[in-house]
Amino acid sequence: MNDATTLPPLPDRLSIDxxxxxxxxxxxxxxxxxxxxxxxxxxxxxxxxxEGWITVPAGKQLDRKGRPMLIKLKGKIEAFYR
Known part of the structure; x- marks a missing residue:
């Protein structure tokens, strides 16, 4: 496992795009x-x-640019390094 001192802090909001x-x-x-x-x-x-939300793909639907359609789910979020 990586040393916690070398990992950058996780931001409040993060996107994979x-x-x-x-x-x-x-x-x-x-x-x-x-x-x-x-x-x-x-x-x-x-x-x-x-703000307590995540966005996830809505099944196999794609938008007109070929990217997955996303839905927003609200709840308790925890981000961590594996």
Whole structure:
């Protein structure tokens, strides 16, 4: 496991989309886990801890640009390094 002193702090809001202003490449050099309402989710596209929401794909639907359609779920979010 990585030393906790070398890991960058996890931000309040983070997105996996490289075009997003909330994408931080240094954080993605390490494996990240997200717990939503006590259960680990593997399909989280974006999260905000202070506002209490995550966005996840809505099935297999795609928007007109070919990206997955996203839905916002509200609840308790915990972000951590694996």
């Amino acid at each position: 490289t075009r997003s202003p909330h994408h931080i490449a240094a954080v993605f050099e390490h494996e990240i886990g997200i717990k939503f309402n006590g259960k680990e989710r593997l399909d989280v596209e974006e999260y905000c801890i202070s």
